[in-house]
Amino acid sequence: MTVSPDSRMLVIGAGLMGRLLALALAQAGHRVEVHEAGPQDATGSAALAAAAMLAPLAESAVTEAGVVRMGSHGLKRWPELIAQLPLPTFFQQNGTLIVWHRQDAAEASRFARQMDSTARAMPELPPAQTLDGAAIAALEPGLGQRFEHGLYLPGEGQLDNRQLLAALQQALESMKVTLHWNSPRSPEDFSPGASGQPNWVFDCRGLGAKPQWPGVRGVRGEVLRVFAPEVTLLRPVRLVHPRYPLYIAPKQDHIFVIGATEIESEDMSPASVRSALELLSAAYSVHSGFAEARLLEISTQCRPTLIDNLPAVRLTAPHTIQINGLYRHGFLIAPAMLDVVMELIQNGHSALADRFNLRVERPAAVMA
Ligand SMILES: Cc1cc2nc3c(=O)[nH]c(=O)nc-3n(C[C@H](O)[C@H](O)[C@H](O)COP(=O)(O)OP(=O)(O)OC[C@H]3O[C@@H](n4cnc5c(N)ncnc54)[C@H](O)[C@@H]3O)c2cc1C
Structure with a gap:
């Protein structure tokens, strides 16, 4: 299930995970389109409300070692990710x-x-x-x-979530990503890989994914x-x-x-x-x-x-990836989730996911 260069990628949800992933896909040379249910100021996302503290050790009081490891990875990755953005983002x-x-x-x-x-x-x-x-x-x-x-x-650490969301939006615009605001969608609206359809669909709807992922x-x-x-x-x-x-x-x-x-x-x-x-x-x-x-x-x-308060990635159909369960650590772990998803589409497997003990659900039919 590896990706071809210049693929057509569709991201649903432009909160934290959707914006980060859309940018990484565009930077990797793909044609990217984003559908977001809300307006461009991210009203409706957990990301807009968050404090955006990046506290792996403090969070270890309430979560498992894998999330703490993802947080430690995230702390190293944020400065690199922020350095690529066209607007200042406090970190x-x-x-x-x-x-x-x-x-x-x-x-x-x-x-x-x-x-x-x-x-x-x-x-x-x-x-x-x-x-x-x-x-x-x-x-x-x-x-x-x-x-x-x-x-x-x-x-x-900590960062300014609102500056980050605005900077990611500007970066997406300058990479010519097609952004559809006030445009709710479901992965069921698409048949990735079919003619005239995106090659891949990424579901980053957070709580909006509940109808298709009942554990959310x-x-x-x-x-x-x-x-x-x-x-x-x-x-x-x-x-x-x-x-x-x-x-x-x-x-x-x-x-x-x-x-x-x-x-x-x-x-x-x-x-x-x-x-x-x-x-x-x-x-x-x-x-x-x-x-x-x-x-x-x-x-x-x-x-x-998610049910166990841990994040997960799901391959629900060929070329459809759902990312969810970022819970109270979204900013802390989003860079790690991003790197896992990029590895998955590039190699069909993520060594990082193994290191983080991150659940990657892959129904048998999707493996084929
Ligand atoms: C009060 C609060 C404080 C927090 N503090 C911290 C913190 O200090 N540190 C930290 O690391 N994390 C914190 N978090 C957690 C963090 O904000 C979340 O984990 C993170 O935002 C989840 O990212 P996401 O992209 O999965 O979801 P979201 O950021 O919620 O984005 C999902 C997006 O999908 C869109 N969407 C929904 N349905 C559809 C649809 N049908 N079609 C298209 N788009 C759709 C939504 O409108 C939204 O924009 C906090 C969260 C809250 C609520």
Whole structure:
């Protein structure tokens, strides 16, 4: 099932995965067309709502080793991918700071043990460093001596998701990719390989793929964007919390993303008062400068998630590839997913997928 040069490639869904893949296919010399259900500003994608933290060690508290390995791969690949883009995209690798209030010390110890065991199993990740109050203040002067204990995860990163989506769109336009906005499609609308049809179809619809991939579900996340001129943070700060791992991710110009709830529901209605209060009071408990912040946005989106909360690639018909389940780690793992898919279409097999223990489903009929 390997690809011929100058193939006609059709990508459905232009959120994170669809935009990245469409660009890589165009750069590989293929003729690429994209259908996206929503408008070009990516409204409707999980990618637009996300905080876009790239935190493999921190995420190891909630996921498996394969995803952490994909994240480590992604951290190396993002600078190369961003360097090819025609618009600036904020990316930094300034680590993650984890702090907690005294009442959450037991939860913090559990988290620290998990970080230790991940770092022992994966020597390629820099281990977490234990901080006292003075070390926290030295690392993140804006927080002063507010916290007595913390953890620093060096090397973790973040990027600006909205700049990235805009830059990818511009890159697609300059590569002459045909972009159809407000144009919902299904892989069933196409017969790849037949005359007059695309050679390959790539389904990157996230939660929109649910009708054809019943294991796909949405996990609701509520997230705030604020402008806080009195707050300076040099890196994402996570607050250990008994219910959700809360974070404050600084973007440029004193914009902060505060998130995110994680609720087993596909309800896309606006954020609840309870969630907004919890997120805002958590942010205020980290830095009192958030009291005078301006609320720019309170949004809700669903993370596209598979039954085991792990990502997967499926070959559902000859020359149709579905990519899904990026869940809460999409930005972290998207470069790895991209590299796996490119290997699959080039070689019929992906050594990277084996290394990441990534599920590649291939029904027998498709193998033939
Ligand atoms: C609140 C929140 C915070 C997050 N924070 C982080 C984070 O800090 N770090 C991280 O790594 N990840 C984070 N994520 C996860 C990340 O955003 C997702 O994993 C990622 O966006 C999934 O990418 P995707 O391309 O599969 O889906 P999406 O980005 O959702 O894109 C799917 C696209 O397909 C389109 N579509 C749907 N149906 C159709 C159709 N029928 N035809 C055509 N197009 C269709 C949609 O409109 C959408 O544009 C977060 C997610 C949320 C919701």
